[in-house]
Structures are given as structure tokens and as C-alpha cells.
Amino acid sequence: MPGDILAAWAENRRVTRRAASAQASPEGRAALQAYLRPVVESGAPIPASHKHGKPEFARMYVTGITGASFGQVDRFKKTNRLTALAAVRPGSCPLAVQVTGRVNGRPWRTHLDFYEAPVLMRHLGTAAAIVCLYLTGMRPQEVQSLRSGCCPEPEPKVDGSPGLSSRVPRADAKGTAAVPSGRVPAAGRSSPIHPKVQTPALAVQTSALFAGVRRHLP
Known part of the structure; x- marks a missing residue:
């Protein structure tokens, strides 16, 4: 399990750095649309973080994994009412990290979350x-x-x-x-x-x- 946590932290830092350096581009906008459009239209949970116990749209996470700029993410969020949707159907923010730790022969969790x-x-x-x-x-x-x-x-x-x-x-x-x-x-x-x-x-x-x-x- 320590290995899983260290891997998750390294991936968290990588995603955060990518978000901080993201620039607006057609490729980023396309990746954003490909990631979030099916989520919005299918009624699936919206990637969310929690602040003061309340869910809110996971702006940093989405920016980092899509490569879109914060401005592009904010425009998509406003157009599709993601702030309101995240409050009623919040979802997780899984990292691209394989869970290898076991407890009684079973994975200790299904995935590792960006904000966790x-x-x-x-x-x-x-x-x-x-x-x-x-x-x-x-x-x-x-x-x-x-x-x-x-x-x-x-x-x-x-x-x-x-x-x-x-x-x-x-x-x-x-x-x-x-x-x-x-x-x-x-x-x-x-x-x-x-x-x-x-x-x-x-x-x-x-x-x-x-x-x-x-x-x-x-």
C-alpha cells in the first residue's frame, strides 16, 4: 500500500503541474469535450472535489487530465452548468495508477483519487x-x-x-x-x-x- 500511495502522489503532482502550465489550444478543447460531454449527457457522476464538506466541480483535476486551459474548462463548466451538476451528482477523480496493495487477498480500494x-x-x-x-x-x-x-x-x-x-x-x-x-x-x-x-x-x-x-x- 505505501507503494500505491507514493505512486498516487507522484501522479497527483504530474497532473497538477500539467494543469498549471496548460495553454488554450484546439487539442485541449477537443480532449475536454471528449472527456466531459459523454459524462454530462449520460447523467454520470461529475468529477468533483469537496470543500468545507460540500462537493464542487473538480476544475484542477479536469484541467490536468485533459490539457485544456483553465479558461476553456471554465467556459465549458458555465455553459453546461457543471457547478450545479457536481453538487447533485458528485463523482470521483481517479488517477491513472494501478492499485497493487491487498488486504486479505483483495485490493484495498478500487482506485486512488486525485484529491485524496x-x-x-x-x-x-x-x-x-x-x-x-x-x-x-x-x-x-x-x-x-x-x-x-x-x-x-x-x-x-x-x-x-x-x-x-x-x-x-x-x-x-x-x-x-x-x-x-x-x-x-x-x-x-x-x-x-x-x-x-x-x-x-x-x-x-x-x-x-x-x-x-x-x-x-x-
């Missing part, structure tokens, strides 16, 4: 931070200082079972993580986090996951 991706990323970062804090004994500021590549993969045991990390995570020293001697290294340098026990394999992997998630959080 930022929320899922924050939940994933919170979960990873909790695991890091619980299994490693790191201080909160040390966990917050983790960066991508901060922790190596643990070597497996002779019997092939997960092993313990022979090295400890390294935090980005910005006046937060102290070295074992108690001194804080100069800013811009990394320091080893002082562990009380060896770091379990799960904690090592989660440290790397948290660092990766934190780098992408909005």
Missing part, C-alpha cells in the same frame, strides 16, 4: 514516523531530520531471515541531532543517530520510507 493523494501521503508519513520512533528510540527531532538515503538496507542473516542494520540512520544536522559525544555537528553535515539498541530491519526500512515521504510532503 495529499491526505494519504500525510497519513503515510505519520505512520512511518510512529514506527521509527517506536522501534529505534530516536528523538522526535532526529526522526524529523532524516533524509532520503540516510539508512542502508540491513544484511540478512545466514538463514535468510531479516537481519539487523550494521549501521545506524544518519540525520541531517541542523542543530537538532547530536553525535554520541553529545556535541552538535556543524550545520550542513550529517551525524549518526545514537541508538540504544541495534536497529531492527523494519525500522531501517521505515526510516528510509519516512525520509522519502517527508521529501515529497506539501
Whole structure:
């Protein structure tokens, strides 16, 4: 499931960037018509987001997936009364991301939604931070200082079972993580986090996951 969430966040960012840079063009208008015209005429749910608990037309999402400009989308929205339609028949905004995670052998959801991706990323970062804090004994500021590549993969045991990390995570020293001697290294340098026990394999992997998630959080 973490992989699904990371993929959804990457696709969310791609769609958002495309929407921000979209320019009015005949191709964009054609793609907009091809996407929304059948939805409007068939009575299908309208792509919608939720603001203050109320559904509204998913302007950013539609712009991003069609490549039409905001102006083209706004004109289509006004002409076809999409604001009113979205309020009475709101639909989802699925991302082009394959769901691979399973719970009891079944997909954990049918699709990942454009507007849900930022929320899922924050939940994933919170979960990873909790695991890091619980299994490693790191201080909160040390966990917050983790960066991508901060922790190596643990070597497996002779019997092939997960092993313990022979090295400890390294935090980005910005006046937060102290070295074992108690001194804080100069800013811009990394320091080893002082562990009380060896770091379990799960904690090592989660440290790397948290660092990766934190780098992408909005």
C-alpha cells in the first residue's frame, strides 16, 4: 500500500503541474469535450472535489487530465452548468495508477483519487514516523531530520531471515541531532543517530520510507 500511495502522489503532482502550465489550444478543447460531454449527457457522476464538506466541480483535476486551459474548462463548466451538476451528482477523480496493495487477498480500494493523494501521503508519513520512533528510540527531532538515503538496507542473516542494520540512520544536522559525544555537528553535515539498541530491519526500512515521504510532503 505505501507503494500505491507514493505512486498516487507522484501522479497527483504530474497532473497538477500539467494543469498549471496548460495553454488554450484546439487539442485541449477537443480532449475536454471528449472527456466531459459523454459524462454530462449520460447523467454520470461529475468529477468533483469537496470543500468545507460540500462537493464542487473538480476544475484542477479536469484541467490536468485533459490539457485544456483553465479558461476553456471554465467556459465549458458555465455553459453546461457543471457547478450545479457536481453538487447533485458528485463523482470521483481517479488517477491513472494501478492499485497493487491487498488486504486479505483483495485490493484495498478500487482506485486512488486525485484529491485524496495529499491526505494519504500525510497519513503515510505519520505512520512511518510512529514506527521509527517506536522501534529505534530516536528523538522526535532526529526522526524529523532524516533524509532520503540516510539508512542502508540491513544484511540478512545466514538463514535468510531479516537481519539487523550494521549501521545506524544518519540525520541531517541542523542543530537538532547530536553525535554520541553529545556535541552538535556543524550545520550542513550529517551525524549518526545514537541508538540504544541495534536497529531492527523494519525500522531501517521505515526510516528510509519516512525520509522519502517527508521529501515529497506539501
